[in-house]
Structures are given as structure tokens and as C-alpha cells.
Amino acid sequence: MPRILNCTDEVIKKAAQALKAGNLVAFPTETVYGIGADATNERAVGRIYSVKGRPADHPLIIHVSSTSFLQKWTTTIPDYAIALAERFWPGPMTLILPRSQLAKNFITGSQDSVGVRIPAQPISLHLLSEFEKLGGQGIAAPSANRFGAVSPTTANDVETELGNFLSMDDQILDGGPCSIGVESTIIDCTNSTPVILRPGAITIDMVINLVGLVSTLNENKMKTSGLVESHYSPKAKVILGTMANFGEGFLALRKIPTPPGAHRLAAPADIEDYARELYNALRSADDRGIETIVVVPPEGSGLAVAIRDRLIKASFR
Ligand code: TXA
Ligand code: MG
Numbered sequence: 001m002p003r004i005l006n007c008t009d010e011v012i013k014k015a016a017q018a019l020k021a022g023n024l025v026a027f028p029t030e031t032v033y034g035i036g037a038d039a040t041n042e043r044a045v046g047r048i049y050s051v052k053g054r055p056a057d058h059p060l061i062i063h064v065s066s067t068s069f070l071q072k073w074t075t076t077i078p079d080y081a082i083a084l085a086e087r088f089w090p091g092p093m094t095l096i097l098p099r100s101q102l103a104k105n106f107i108t109g110s111q112d113s114v115g116v117r118i119p120a121q122p123i124s125l126h127l128l129s130e131f132e133k134l135g136g137q138g139i140a141a142p143s144a145n146r147f148g149a150v151s152p153t154t155a156n157d158v159e160t161e162l163g164n165f166l167s168m169d170d171q172i173l174d175g176g177p178c179s180i181g182v183e184s185t186i187i188d189c190t191n192s193t194p195v196i197l198r199p200g201a202i203t204i205d206m207v208i209n210l211v212g213l214v215s216t217l218n219e220n221k222m223k224t225s226g227l228v229e230s231h232y233s234p235k236a237k238v239i240l241g242t243m244a245n246f247g248e249g250f251l252a253l254r255k256i257p258t259p260p261g262a263h264r265l266a267a268p269a270d271i272e273d274y275a276r277e278l279y280n281a282l283r284s285a286d287d288r289g290i291e292t293i294v295v296v297p298p299e300g301s302g303l304a305v306a307i308r309d310r311l312i313k314a315s316f317r
Contacts (some may be wrong), residue, residue: 001166003155005174007123015171016130019139024048024166026144026158027127028175029119031092031183031200032151032279033158034063034141038131042106046141049242051165059109059222061094061184062116062138065128069138073114073155080211081189086148090120092184092201107140113190123175143183150234150279150314158281180277182306199306201275208233231313234282236260237292238315244294249285251278252296263290278307282314 004011009132011166015025026035030275035051036151037044039062049056054073062073067085070077074097082094099114106153108114108138116138131139141149145161151159154176155196182303208214236249244250246261254267266281268274285293297311298304 001168001170001172003159003172003174007126007175009126011173011316012123012126013130014037015127015173016078016134016136018169018171019044019131019295020134020136021125021169024051024170025139026126026166026170026172027124027141028064028121028155028173028178029092029124029141030121030179031119032122032146032153032178032181033155034139034246035144036063036127036139036141036161038136039138039140040102040104040136042104048140052142052145052147052163056106057109058142058147059111059115060107060140062103062107062114063119063124063128063141064116064138065125065132066116069132070097070116072137072297073100073116074098075100078189078192080194081187083211084187084189084194084207085118088202089118090125090205091118092120092180093117094184094186094198096186096188096190096197098190100139101151102207115186116186121175122180123173127173133295137249143145148231148233150232150282151183152262153181153276153279157279160283179275179276180304181278182310185197185306199309201303201306203302204305205301230316232279232282232310233314233316234286234293236282236290236310237317238282238286239292239294240297240311240315241294242296245292247279247290248310249288249293250295251281251293255299256296259294262294263288265290265293271298271300271307274298274307275303278310
């Protein structure tokens with residue numbers, strides 16, 4: 001499967017044609033890399049599930065270039081969802097809305113709702129508009145990793161994850177490292193007030209400031225309930241704590257010193273760096289044959305909530 005470094009207009013047009021012909025195209029977004037297929041093509045979407053090894057009841061997010069396509073995929077859009085869309089799109093936010101006829105069971109995992117996002121990364125937006133020029137309605141794209149594994153934040157990581165499962169007609173567009181590094185904030189907009197299902201770079205405070213009352217899935221509840229499966233997990237065992245033993249991996253903010261004999265995996269200067277470097281740090285432990293990673297979760301609100309959410313899931317076994 002070709003990996004394309006220089007994403008010229010011509011390359012992006014060809015990638016849109018490949019999608020329209022039913023092939024898969026991995027592409028960068030500002031959050032993580034996605035593995036995309038024509039969201040109306042059941043066979044192509046089916047390949048996403050087999051390439052990822054993902055269970056069929058896990059719904060996919062549909063990516064579009066403008067809110068005019070939101071109306072095609074959804075039915076009732078509450079006023080607060082319109083406010084969120086106007087403020088935070090294009091951007092790292094997915095809205096869950098009641099689905100239209102266009103969103104078939106093979107996209108929604110047979111649920112009555114559908115997830116939609118307008119990404120901000122220029123290559124993804126360009127790809128979407130070229131795809132739409134060809135008559136495409138939207139690109140279904142989960143993170144481009146094997147099911148349960150760490151999301152890729154570079155094209156190289158996509159190749160490591162999915163290279164063996166993609167075919168020669170599929171493509172990987174290389175747009176460099178993702179600027180945010182953790183997946184989009186998912187907001188359920190099927191009730192009278194929004195519910196944040198997955199925290200991300202559009203933070204709980206940003207949502208509350210715009211639309212008022214918001215519910216979230218409580219961090220502790222998520223930790224103990226059956227909702228949490230092992231996810232975002234490297235091969236190495238992830239332990240949340242402060243002290244690492246000799247030979248173990250260690251990940252913490254730069255201001256926290258490395259315990260003697262531990263292998264520093266990253267030393268992010270701030271929360272934004274932490275999110276950007278998180279998945280690469282987890283992957284690098286596997287590359288170095290490290291079996292246990294001790295991670296000091298960042299404290300506080302904002303993007304730190306999203307990082308803790310992923311770390312809790314990564315440490316769940
Ligand atoms: O940042 C992102 O959102 C990335 C980039 C590629 O856009 N995509 C991504 O997709 O993270 P994925 O499939 O790896 O994660 C999407 C999550 C899944 O946990 C899925 O269950 C949930 O969104 N989801 C999708 N549609 C849903 C729906 N209708 N109701 C509830 N959850 C939904
Ligand atoms: Mg994923």
C-alpha cells in the first residue's frame with residue numbers, strides 16, 4: 001500500500017478517487033490518523049472492520065467538510081448542537097445525533113444515532129472536499145490502529161499498525177505528526193442536554209461556557225464500570241503511579257524527575273505536549289522491549305481530563 005509523503009493537490013484528488021472506488025485511505029487529522037472509507041459503501045466500510053479487527057457493533061464517525069452534510073446524515077439537531085458546531089467546527093469534536101436514512105446499520109453498529117465530525121487538519125479537509133466533488137457524502141474513519149491498540153499520530157505508526165492488512169490499492173497520506181495527539185471530544189446530542197462521552201481538546205469547560213448544563217461520564221465511574229474495556233493499550237503493561245523500578249518505562253511531565261534506573265519515554269513540558277507525545281511514548285516502550293510503563297497522570301482540568309481518560313483505559317486489563 002503506497003504511503004505518500006508529499007500531499008499535493010493531485011495526490012489528494014487521486015486519494016479521493018481511490019475512496020470513491022471503494023478503497024481505504026488513511027489520512028491525518030488534527031487529533032490522530034484515521035483509516036477512511038466511503039461511508040455509503042458497505043463493502044468498503046466492511047473492510048475497515050476487518051483491517052482493524054474491530055467488532056461490528058462499534059459505530060464509526062463520519063467525517064464531512066461542512067455543516068450542509070450534517071443535515072444529510074442526521075435528523076433532529078438540537079439548538080445546543082448547532083451552537084457547538086458553529087463554535088468548534090472544523091475541529092476536534094464529534095457530535096452524536098439521531099441518524100437519517102443515509103446512516104445505515106453498517107456505520108452505526110445498528111444504533112439509532114450517528115457520529116459526525118468536521119476535522120480542521122488541512123489535508124483531511126481538502127480530501128473531504130475533493131471526495132464530495134466526486135459525489136461522496138462523507139468519509140467513515142476510525143482511528144487507524146488495530147482494535148484496542150494505541151491510536152497512530154504519525155503515518156509511520158499507521159504503517160506499523162495496519163500495513164500488513166492494507167492492499168496495494170489502499171493509501172496512506174503522510175501529513176506529519178498530529179497537532180493534538182488524542183482523539184476528538186465526543187458529545188452525545190440526542191438528549192435535552194449534551195453528554196460528553198469522550199473527553200478531548202474541546203474541553204468540558206469550553207462546552208459548559210457555550211451551552212451551560214453538561215453531563216459527563218464520571219472518571220471514577222468509568223474506571224470501575226463495565227464500560228471500560230482495555231483500549232489505547234500498548235503491549236507493555238501500563239501502571240498509573242509515581243515510582244518506576246529499574247528497567248521500567250517512565251512517563252511524566254518534565255518537572256518530575258526520572259526515578260533511578262527507569263527509562264524516560266517522554267518529558268512533555270506542558271499538558272498540550274503531554275497529549276501530543278502520549279501515544280508515541282507508549283509505542284516507543286514496545287519498540288524498546290520495555291514490559292512495564294509507569295505513568296504519572298497529569299493533574300487538573302482541560303486537556304488533562306482527556307489524557308487521564310486514555311491512561312485509565314490503557315492501564316485497564
Ligand atoms: O479524533 C477522532 O475522533 C478520530 C479521528 C480519526 O477523527 N476518530 C476516532 O474514531 O477516534 P474511533 O472509531 O477510533 O472512535 C470513535 C468512538 C468509538 O468509541 C465509538 O464507539 C464512538 O466513537 N461512537 C461513534 N459513533 C457513535 C454513536 N452513534 N454513539 C455512541 N458512540 C459512538
Ligand atoms: Mg479508536
